[in-house]
Amino acid sequence: MHAVVELRSAGVLRQRRRILHDISLDVSPGSCTAVIGPNGAGKTTLLRVMDGLIRPTSGAVHVFGEDPAGPRGHQIRADIGYVPQLHPVAEHLPIRVRDAVAIGRFGRVGLFRGMSAADRHIVSDALARVGLTALADAAIERLSGGERQKTSIARALAQQPRLLLLDEPAASLDPRSQREVLDLIASLHRDSGMTIVLVTHILSHIPDACDTVVVMAAGGVLAQGAPEETLRDEVLSAAYGCRVVVTCTDDGRRHFHMPGGHG
Amino acid sequence: MDLFAYSFMVRAFIAAALAGAVCGVVGVWVVLLNLPFISVAMAHAAFAGAVFGVLLGVHPLLAAVVCCTLSALAVGPLADRARMSANASLSVVFSLVLGAAFMGIGFIRGPKTEVLNYLWGNILTVSPGHVQLLAVVAAVIGVFLAACRKEILAVLYDREIARSVGIREGGIFYLLLTLTGIAVALNIGTVGGLLIFSLLTTTPLAARQVTRSLPAMYAVSAAFGTAACFIGLAVSFWWSVPTGASIIIASGAIFGICLMVSSLRRNSR
Numbered sequence A: 001m002h003a004v005v006e007l008r009s010a011g012v013l014r015q016r017r018r019i020l021h022d023i024s025l026d027v028s029p030g031s032c033t034a035v036i037g038p039n040g041a042g043k044t045t046l047l048r049v050m051d052g053l054i055r056p057t058s059g060a061v062h063v064f065g066e067d068p069a070g071p072r073g074h075q076i077r078a079d080i081g082y083v084p085q086l087h088p089v090a091e092h093l094p095i096r097v098r099d100a101v102a103i104g105r106f107g108r109v110g111l112f113r114g115m116s117a118a119d120r121h122i123v124s125d126a127l128a129r130v131g132l133t134a135l136a137d138a139a140i141e142r143l144s145g146g147e148r149q150k151t152s153i154a155r156a157l158a159q160q161p162r163l164l165l166l167d168e169p170a171a172s173l174d175p176r177s178q179r180e181v182l183d184l185i186a187s188l189h190r191d192s193g194m195t196i197v198l199v200t201h202i203l204s205h206i207p208d209a210c211d212t213v214v215v216m217a218a219g220g221v222l223a224q225g226a227p228e229e230t231l232r233d234e235v236l237s238a239a240y241g242c243r244v245v246v247t248c249t250d251d252g253r254r255h256f257h258m259p260g261g262h263g
Numbered sequence B: 001m002d003l004f005a006y007s008f009m010v011r012a013f014i015a016a017a018l019a020g021a022v023c024g025v026v027g028v029w030v031v032l033l034n035l036p037f038i039s040v041a042m043a044h045a046a047f048a049g050a051v052f053g054v055l056l057g058v059h060p061l062l063a064a065v066v067c068c069t070l071s072a073l074a075v076g077p078l079a080d081r082a083r084m085s086a087n088a089s090l091s092v093v094f095s096l097v098l099g100a101a102f103m104g105i106g107f108i109r110g111p112k113t114e115v116l117n118y119l120w121g122n123i124l125t126v127s128p129g130h131v132q133l134l135a136v137v138a139a140v141i142g143v144f145l146a147a148c149r150k151e152i153l154a155v156l157y158d159r160e161i162a163r164s165v166g167i168r169e170g171g172i173f174y175l176l177l178t179l180t181g182i183a184v185a186l187n188i189g190t191v192g193g194l195l196i197f198s199l200l201t202t203t204p205l206a207a208r209q210v211t212r213s214l215p216a217m218y219a220v221s222a223a224f225g226t227a228a229c230f231i232g233l234a235v236s237f238w239w240s241v242p243t244g245a246s247i248i249i250a251s252g253a254i255f256g257i258c259l260m261v262s263s264l265r266r267n268s269r
Helices: A043-050 A073-077 A097-109 A117-129 A145-158 A175-192 A233-240 B007-032 B037-056 B060-081 B086-107 B113-120 B128-147 B149-157 B159-164 B169-187 B196-210 B214-239 B243-268
Strands: A005-014 A017-027 A032-036 A058-063 A080-083 A163-167 A195-200 A212-217 A220-225 A245-248 A254-257
Touching: A005 A043, A017 A043, A017 A058, A017 A220, A032 A043, A043 A058, A043 A163, A043 A195, A073 A080, A073 B159, A080 A145, A080 B159, A097 A117, A097 A145, A097 B149, A097 B159, A117 A145, A145 A163, A145 A175, A175 A195, A212 A233, A220 A233, A233 A245, B007 B128, B007 B149, B007 B169, B007 B196, B007 B214, B037 B060, B037 B086, B037 B113, B037 B169, B037 B196, B060 B086, B060 B113, B060 B128, B060 B169, B128 B149, B128 B169, B149 B159, B149 B169, B149 B214, B159 B169, B169 B196, B196 B214, B196 B243, B214 B243
Parallel strands: A032 A195, A032 A212, A080 A163, A163 A195
Antiparallel strands: A005 A017, A005 A058, A212 A220, A245 A254
């Protein structure tokens, strides 16, 4: 089976600085991949390269067998749900939550066409999936951080994507909202078999459903493979530049500690 | 005195209705894209165009529209290519057109009243041809808004999100800037290049105070723009005060009233 995402020696050079270098990886259909690493490792850039928002300066990137930054990139991006790390701040835009989620349909609906009843139904389903039905008609400016994050995820789901890219989906949320968002991601993968790539610098945010981990540091891939091969003391310590100890509880859950730190 | 007893007043009211509506709608884009400086930059591009129109023997209005269109077309690609904000790109374009305008003024022999009128504007002297051009631009903007309302909403929400969902946002963004530039160029003859800044920002911000959806904001902003132009024209006619200044003060008064209404609403909740 062809990989959903294929990167071959991909690199991004910006103002003579190597943001990414020599990245080669495959994302299999139906997999859940976590990209981890410290701040500045190039994780967000990698995700944006996968979504065609950044064109690599070297190497090749293919999503669904095509170049996402190429001439047909807009058609490929319509199949990719992207949840950015920072929520857009539409300062004065009077927009309801339902309208913000509906933006996810626009690429699929196409130019000069209105939203059909089926499209509106898909938007309602996406809102229900993230538990925002009650807030559908609320002004987006009134939402909390967690609710805005769920709105972003709902917008990506409204695309009915074949690939979901999530950038630090729980990083800036309170513990309860973090749990809700991570549970939502796990249920999306479990129920729909959607291919998910999730970026996080917080090790405890790696979903249990995750079957592949890519460990990044300084713009390169340090290790990639199954969690048991990659989530190891020596790999994580090298990536984060400090001692990281991984322990496993009886229920198979991993816990990460930084002796002498707060981890 | 009957406001409509003179043909120039009838023409002025038609121009006011079109100018107010066009500035109201375009102003919504200006405010939501956070680009108020575009009105100043485009006004000076129009001024530069008018200067070179006079120098080259081309109709100044036509030259102003061409110069504005070219300047507006440059803003988006310049920002994207140089990886800077559209506001920074506007400041580069503004500096260039201002330099060109002053250079051109230096070459004009004799009185410079004709080109300086482009900075002040006078709705009472608007020609029938100018009114027809305003109507064409209003129609083009209306068709663009109706045909691309989804894409415009996505771009106003966030350009990167618009791109990530599969919209060709670059073309939509550049078109928004270009139509704004053309609208500014054509309305310089009505309220003037320096005062159009207020009409493009005050009425949409007033509309934002009292609306909760984008379609309502467009409609109310256009209505406020037209109302400000009508009130300004009438005040100017009855009390013999400058028209452009009256229009701007009227739009400021509308903003003040809307602010009071929205504050009262918030307090009563």
